[in-house]
Amino acid sequence: xxxxxxxxxxxxxxxxxxxxxxxxxxxxxxxxxxxxxxxxxxxxxxxxxxxxxxxxxxxxxxxxxxxxxxxxxxxxxxxxxxxxxxxxxxxxxxxxxxxxxxxxxxxxxxxxxxxxxxxxxxxxxxxxxxxxxxxxxxxxxxxxxxxxxxxxxxxxxxxxxxxxxxxxxxxxxxxxxxxxxxxxxxxxxxxxxxxxxxxxxxxxxxxxxxxxxxxxxxxxxxxxxxxxxxxxxxxxxxxxxxxxxxxxxxxxxxxxxxxxxxxxxxxxxxxxxxxxxxxxxxxxxxxxxxxxxxxxxxxxxxxxxxxxxxxxxxxxxxxxxxxxxxxxxxxxxxxxxxxxxxxxxxxxxxxxxxx
Numbered sequence: 001x002x003x004x005x006x007x008x009x010x011x012x013x014x015x016x017x018x019x020x021x022x023x024x025x026x027x028x029x030x031x032x033x034x035x036x037x038x039x040x041x042x043x044x045x046x047x048x049x050x051x052x053x054x055x056x057x058x059x060x061x062x063x064x065x066x067x068x069x070x071x072x073x074x075x076x077x078x079x080x081x082x083x084x085x086x087x088x089x090x091x092x093x094x095x096x097x098x099x100x101x102x103x104x105x106x107x108x109x110x111x112x113x114x115x116x117x118x119x120x121x122x123x124x125x126x127x128x129x130x131x132x133x134x135x136x137x138x139x140x141x142x143x144x145x146x147x148x149x150x151x152x153x154x155x156x157x158x159x160x161x162x163x164x165x166x167x168x169x170x171x172x173x174x175x176x177x178x179x180x181x182x183x184x185x186x187x188x189x190x191x192x193x194x195x196x197x198x199x200x201x202x203x204x205x206x207x208x209x210x211x212x213x214x215x216x217x218x219x220x221x222x223x224x225x226x227x228x229x230x231x232x233x234x235x236x237x238x239x240x241x242x243x244x245x246x247x248x249x250x251x252x253x254x255x256x257x258x259x260x261x262x263x264x265x266x267x268x269x270x271x272x273x274x275x276x277x278x279x280x281x282x283x284x285x286x287x288x289x290x291x292x293x294x295x296x297x298x299x300x301x302x303x304x305x306x307x308x309x310x311x312x313x314x315x316x317x318x319x320x321x322x323x324x325x326x327x328x329x330x331x332x333x334x335x336x337x338x339x340x341x342x343x344x345x346x347x348x349x350x351x352x353x354x355x
Contacts, residue, residue: 009046013078014039015053015112017086017105021063022235023056028191028217031084031128032235033264034162039069041163041332050076053108080343081116081123083109087131117143124342126160130255145342151260151284151329158342162264163332168271174320177243177273178313185305186212187245187274189238190265192219194253199224202279203249205298210305215241242272246308249277249301250288260284267330270323275308275316277301287329290322 018029020036039049048070055071057063086105088094093106117123125138126147138144139156147153147160188203200223206212207227215233233241242248248269252261260283269276278289280296295301308316328334 009048010079011048011050011077012042013052013072013076013081013112013116014049015081015083015086015109016051017053017056017084017103019057019061019063020065020069021057021061023061023063025232025234027060028193029235030190030264033238033268034164035084037163037165037332038335041165041336045336050078052076052081052112053105075111075115078116078121081112081121083112083123083125085109085125085127085129085132087129113138117141122343124160124339127157128162130154130253130259130261147338147342148259149261149263150256151262151287153259158338160338160342161262161330161335162267163335164267164271164327164330165332169324169327169331172271172324174273174317174324175314177271178317178320182244182246182274184213184245185210185247185309187241187248188212188214188251189216189233189241189248189268190251190263191217194255195251196220197254198251198257198279200298202277202295202298202301203227203251206249206301206305209302213241213245238268239272242269242274245274247275247277247305249295250279250282252279252282257282260287262288267327270320270327273316273320275319276323277304288326290319290326292319293323 016031016035018031018035020039021032023029023032042049051069051071055066057065086093086109088106092101093103095102097104097107113123120143123144124147125132125144128149130148132138132146134154139146146157148157149161150159153159186206204224204227207224213228213230215230215238217232218229221227221229248265250262250266252263256263257279262282266276266288275293276289277293277295278285280294282288285294293304295304
């Protein structure tokens with residue numbers, strides 16, 4: 001099951017149900033904006049990463065990444081198991097294998113837990129969607145360390161944020177991305193999941209006053225007849241949507257907001273020059289964006305959008321500079337340090353996860 005660790009690094013078994021490349025349009029996989037960043041950082045640090053779920057890049061998107069990354073169908077020898085946590089989705093991964101619409105992510109995750117974790121292999125359970133119940137026995141499992149992409153993780157869990165590559169942060173030019181006209185005052189990119197209350201409060205009223213677009217899977221929209229829903233768009237289009245918009249609103253499910261769990265939307269927007277208006281109800285909001293971008297209501301959002309549209313380019317660049325400074329929270333090298341700290345201290349033979 002495990003191999004002898006050498007000075008060259010660890011062999012990490014990594015379980016993900018998503019894509020490393022652009023993937024396909026009809027899928028909810030926000031990890032595409034940061035997953036490859038973390039994996040490439042681990043590899044650059046001298047570690048070997050083996051993916052333990054299906055190669056969806058190849059089978060669904062037709063993107064062959066096998067010369068760059070490694071997938072394994074069986075149960076290879078590894079030193080550490082990292083799980084991007086999967087949860088039961090009725091009618092999808094809870095159905096029998098082979099049934100139409102079935103995905104085998106949950107069954108495979110159970111196999112990995114049974115084979116590796118139950119035999120004592122150090123396991124990092126990255127609960128990227130805040131789906132692991134507080135009472136779940138896995139939180140007390142001696143081989144498991146729970147991590148969450150939150151500034152204030154749940155009791156017993158640790159912080160591991162979605163990473164941005166160091167070179168992306170270091171090369172960011174606020175003045176360059178602030179330049180030029182933008183067609184849309186307001187945009188939102190993301191799916192509906194558990195965001196109705198935030199959308200009602202902070203976005204929908206502003207959409208009544210400003211031209212806007214909403215891209216993502218929104219299936220129950222009758223309560224917002226004035227909102228322009230464009231449906232899902234290809235991942236490669238997301239940057240263009242932000243580059244053509246003055247502002248966005250960072251809408252979070254309540255379970256994210258109370259933990260300071262910020263999604264990848266913040267850096268997707270900032271790096272494209274789109275200013276992220278942020279509800280004050282998000283815990284530690286001032287650590288994510290400057291207070292001048294905080295909003296308290298839908299009318300406040302609308303007013304701030306108006307001011308941002310009239311803002312001189314140099315002032316927009318200054319705001320983006322302040323936003324970029326706060327993106328340091330997500331710097332890859334910092335997250336690799338956090339990941340290193342999550343490895344069990346008793347495993348003294350493990351090499352560092354940082355260069």
